[in-house]
Amino acid sequence: MVLFFPVVLTGADKKKPGSEKFWWGFQINNTLSYTGFSNALLGVVSKNDFQLYAGPRLLTSDAYLPTEGPWGINSGVSWFFTRGEKMHAKANLDYQVVFLEPYNPHNLPEKGRNATHEFNISYGFTYFFLQNFGVGNSIGFGRYLERFHDLQENVTRTYSGYSGLIRVHLHYSF
Numbered sequence: 451m452v453l454f455f456p457v458v459l460t461g462a463d464k465k466k467p468g469s470e471k472f473w474w475g476f477q478i479n480n481t482l483s484y485t486g487f488s489n490a491l492l493g494v495v496s497k498n499d500f501q502l503y504a505g506p507r508l509l510t511s512d513a514y515l516p517t518e519g520p521w522g523i524n525s526g527v528s529w530f531f532t533r534g535e536k537m538h539a540k541a542n543l544d545y546q547v548v549f550l551e552p553y554n555p556h557n558l559p560e561k562g563r564n565a566t567h568e569f570n571i572s573y574g575f576t577y578f579f580l581q582n583f584g585v586g587n588s589i590g591f592g593r594y595l596e597r598f599h600d601l602q603e604n605v606t607r608t609y610s611g612y613s614g615l616i617r618v619h620l621h622y623s624f
Contacts, residue, residue, distance in 0.1 A: 472497050476503075477619075479524065484549050484594045485566050486511030490524035501528040501540075509548045522548030536578050542588060544570045544615065552599045561606070564598035570615040588617040596617040 492505035504525035512520050526544035535541075550564040555569020577583070581594040594613040599606050 465492075475534045477503060477615055480521065481524075482548075482616045483546065483570070484568055484611075485509055485546070487520075488522075488524075488546070492524060497534075501530070502526075503528070507546060507548065509550075511547055511591070512550070520548055520550045522546060523622065538576045538578075538584075538586075540588075542570070542572045542574065544568075544572060544590070544592075546570075548599075550586065551609055560599075561599050565596075567595045567614050569593050570613060572615050572617070572619075577618075584620070585620050588615065588619075590615040 457573075459609045465545050469554045473496050475494045479488075479490045479492060481488050483488070486507045486509060488507050490505055490507040490513070492503040494501060494503045496502070503613075504523070505570075507522040507524040509520045524544070524546045526542055528540045530538055546568040548566050550566070552561075552564055570590045570592030572588045574586055574588030576584045576586030592613045592615065594611055596609045597606060606615065
């Protein structure tokens with residue numbers, strides 16, 4: 451198992467909580483959720499206490515060749531409900547989707563890709579042990595909706611259920 455830690459590049463002022471007007475950055479997430487381990491490279495836009503993020507997602511628990519996928523999307527919004535000198539706390543609404551090739555050992559005609567959608571609510575903390583460098587986590591729960599093509603029976607099946615979310619990250623801002 452390979453574990454990648456996220457790095458966020460921002461222009462926030464950590465000395466004055468809530469003082470930034472607008473900043474942007476990039477984030478690399480390592481996530482464990484219903485679909486397995488994944489990494490995402492996200493563009494981040496933030497204004498005051500709200501943050502929007504979106505970008506491509508690679509499902510590493512099913513990837514044999516990273517350039518081949520399976521690929522998806524990770525997006526969401528965060529709200530920083532408290533900011534201290536060293537500790538920031540946030541709540542997230544997170545959406546993830548991954549697209550997979552249908553299992554097709556007999557080369558049957560395909561109708562499209564399988565998709566798994568995940569919707570999660572989470573909360574997390576980032577502790578800044580240096581002014582611009584911190585470590586944090588997020589944990590949450592939600593739902594998933596899975597749609598896949600059963601090529602043997604020529605039907606599309608849909609499953610749904612409960613999902614969990616765990617994220618670990620390193621944070622750097624400038």
